[in-house]
Amino acid sequence: PYTTSSLSLSHAAVSLIRVQTTTKMDARASFRLPGEKVFGAAAFGGAGKPPQAMFKALRRLHGHNLENQGLNDMTEAFQSFVTRARFFSVGKLRRTWSHSAVEFMKYRRLLPMLLADGQAFDGGETDDFDAALAFQATSKDDRKVIATNVSSRVTPPQLQAFFTQFGKVSHCSLPREDGKKTSIFATMGRSTKTCGVATITFKTAEGAQKAREATPEQLKFYDQEMIVQAYVSRKRGGKGMVMADDSKNEDDRQSMTSSTQSLASGNGAELLSPDDLPPSALERVLAFMPIQDTIRLERVNKKWLETSMKSWKHISSISLYRDADHSFFTKSNPLRNSHLKAILSRAAGHLRRLDLNGIVHLLDSKALQIIAERCPNLIELDLSGVRATVDSLQELSETLPGLRNLSYRDMINANDKALWFLIKGCALSMRVVDLRGCRRMHGRCLRLFGESLEQLLLDGCSRVDDRALEDLCTGASRVKELRLNECFLLTDENINMMARSLVDLQVLTLCGGRFSRLSQEGLMHIARMENLVELALDYNPLVGDDLLESLSACLPLLQSLSISNAGTDQSITTRGIEAVARMEQLEQVDVSCLAAVKNVSLVEMARRLRNLEVLQLRNCVYLGDEGVAALAACSRLRHLDLSGSMLVTATAVQTLIKAHPSQEKEARPTVTIVVGGTAVDANQLRVRGSRVAINFSDFSSINGLAASTSAMGAAAGMRRSASLHNSDDEESDDDFESLTAHRSFYMDAVAGEEDSPLDEKEMLEWAEREAKELGLLK
Amino acid sequence: RIYPLMRVTLTTSDGASVTVSRQLTKHSGFIEKAITDMAVDDNAVPLSAVAVDVDDATLKLVIEWLTEHRDDALPYPEKTDEERRADDIPAWDQAFVQKWDTKEDQQQTLYAVITAADKLDIKGLLDMTCKTLANKINGKTVEEMREILQLECDFTEEELAEIRKENAWCEN
DSSP states (O other), X not given: OXXXXXXXXXXXXXXXXXXXXXXXXXXXXXXXXXXXXXXXXXXXXXXXXXXXXXXXXXXXXXXXXXXXXXXXSHHXXXXXXXXXXXXXXXXXXXXXXXXXXXXXXXXXXXXXXXXXXXXXXXXXXXXXXXXXXXXXXXXXXXXXXXXXXXXXXXXXXXXXXXXXXXXXXXXXXXXXOOOOOSOSSTTSOOOOXXXXXXXXXXXXXXXXXXXXXXXXXXXXXXXXXXXXXXXXXXXXXXXXXXXXXXXXXXXXXXXXXXXXXXXXXXXXXXXXXXXXXXXXXXXXXXXXXXXXXXXXXXXXXXXXXXXXXHHGGGOOEEEHHHHTTTTSXXXXXXXXXXXXXXXXXXXXXXXXXXXXXXXXXXXXXHHHHHHHHHOTTOSEXXXXXXXXXXXXXXXXXXXXXXXXXXXXXXOTTOOXXXXXXXHHTTGXXXXXXXXXXXXXXXXXGGGGOOTTOOEEEOTTOTTOOHHHHHHHHHHOTTOOEEEOXXXXXXXXXXXXXXXXXXXXXXXXXXXXXXXXXXXXXXXXGGGGOTTOOXXXXXXXXXXXXXXXXXXXXXXXXXXXXXXXXOSOTTTSOHHHHXXXXXXXXXXXXXXXXXXXXXXXXXXXXXXXXXXXXXXXXXXXXXXXXXXXXXXXXXXXXXXXXXXXXXTOOHHHXXXXXXHSBOOSSSOOOOEEEEOTTSSOOGGGOOOTTBOEEEEOOOTTSHHHHHHHHHHHSSOOOSSOOOOSHHHHHHHHHHHHHHHHHHHHHHHHXXXXXXXOSOOHHHHHXXXXXXXXHTTSOO | OOOTTOEEEEEOTTSOEEEEEHHHXXXXXXXXXXXXXXXXXXXXXXXXXXXXXXXXXXXXXXXXXXXXXXXXXXXXXXXXXXXXXXXXXXXXXXXXXXXXXXXXXXXHHHHHHHHHHHXXXXXXXXXXXXXXXXXXXXXXXXXXXXXXXXXXXXXXXXXXXXHHHHTGGGXX
């Protein structure tokens, strides 16, 4: 039995190590708790430390794990896991593991001790371990007691020390309530309180016995009398957690299970079967399950076959990536035409929305025929990633006259002809069309659209020419949202025409740096689009003070303005930023990486932009405390990103923290302040009693910018938004890499503060000098 | 319309009666409807009694859940298709359900609460318990599913073979 267990463990370990070497986030599901345990075991195996010390460390790790409720929260848990992995020197661990599977075998008998807390694990998580281990774990029940009514001020070590009066304690677990988390980063304190129930494992059964027989007086700790009861493992049928008001009953285990038992057997002997559930409830259960599970249930029995079939009518939308539990279709088992057929023949006519984006598939023209045959009522369709012949696209388009939303993203091979026929059949009814990243498209198909078109996304369609946009302006005059990032063939005349004919236009984006046929004068036409609500011009070098001033004067409805990295240091000056400050209705502003953002202009912004909710100030290197502190006046602020603005210190951030106290009466949103890459010292920040959450990541790196621009939704100017599954993964990898890299850099910087050769004044001088040399400052 | 001070007496199927605040019962479509049907004139409803077809023990659990969720938004937000997922059960609810998860119980409590939630029309509780059940079945083999649900297979061998052949792709 040991061999099998350690085999399954070493599987998990291998996957864990893959996590470490490649930081693949796709290990999300597999890695979780088993990985964590193995990590502990692996540390055992190799590093020739005395077992005692190692054991202690593992205990702590394990305890932490329990507190985290077994890595349930991916982001936070992963963060802290990595922090701890670094602490344990993962490199060593990895080297160790490559040759120490055998070594590990020696220590396998210690595993049950690590797994001792049967209470905290449920079956699913211990499944990786064989029965022998589980048995050893439960045989320890005699040595365990449960203490309830534990004062919330008691810490596990204190409790452990307290119980040593009855005998040696080998482990003491005091789980915490899963309270509000203050931060996703492990460095921040966790303000959760203990739930008042502890499990204490004694070295011997006598100790447990003594504890159970102790008088109430003996059990008084921190003014609260604890109640000690025998431990009943959940595996053996107890309730797992005993409520605090249960009577103190030493060996009557029955009483602990009584309340649920009486319920189960209360209505006489007959047992409820799932078949007795109301059919509507059953269908609801099925509707919550991934597609392949719903189909698998058909084989259980006749009633469930029927229920399973019926449950499809509740499903009007299928996104295969999400609904089919995307780990099901992998590179070795991609979604094939026949799978799609099986799914669609069940969902059939009820389906309104189908999303094939992101799934690993082998779909082709035939798949489109299947969709065309089976789903006549589709309203929304995302075909991104499905290559097909022109004929099949045409057929599909003609059978779906009711289609309103169509996505066909990143189809770099789709030529004008294919898109023409894809859109032709249903062009006049379409409302939302997303063709981002169709690089070969010249845009002849744009003339097909009619007045129903509301949103058109053409980011990265760099061959869409001026004629196509003229056609669009003529045909689809009611367009509300037009995203034209990197449509570099745009001309001044196009913008002029848009301003004239697209009277409803609310959202316009023109991000990107190579609009060779546009001029500053051309951009001025934007000021005539008086219904604009959102405007993004990131990385657009043509933006200047004049443009900002006329925008400020002419766009009364603008709520979101994004001009990060726009213009040049000469073209955008304090005058431009002050023009932005005059647009008092603005709610979201991104002025990252602009040299013109200085204290004076920010004070002005804070004074006038009362509705400000999101403000991005990344890499504003001239911005100091004075400007940031002024933002305390913006009471509706939700998100402030200061990453990379290196002159900002804790003083300013603390002012903001104070300005947003947590109010009990009305629940107001948390205010996130990102301070990575600034001079903010975490030790000087006090967030208690405030609804501000400090985020120590630095989004100002290239990676961060790319990811966050799309996150803000205002601008995807840096690159076409990658929508394929694989590229998404890479993206998160990169993010993660840069995140941890920055974090460790930051932590090192904080730890080694004394080593810094410059004091603050010198640093300012140095920064100024550098700036002068670079011509940024006169 | 909320009447926070009003109380409702619920009579269970096994004869017990519980008095609860209207603040809790407003989440139950069934009780709310029964009360409004009873209210003949607008403001003279001092105390209402409603008979519910739920046994006492189950009703206690339902009330425990309602007490925790008394401040939930009403009307219950209808799930859009994007939210059709079972892994978003709040921590308190998870712990609440986990208490029933014993060997003797065999999901009896869960079934009872699902049925009660359906009868009383408490959408939040129904959703949560249905998700819990869905989570128990998710990703299991057919045999495991039968075991969890304690169901007999009533297909003939041929039928079974046919379905298996058709659905072979979704077996791992």
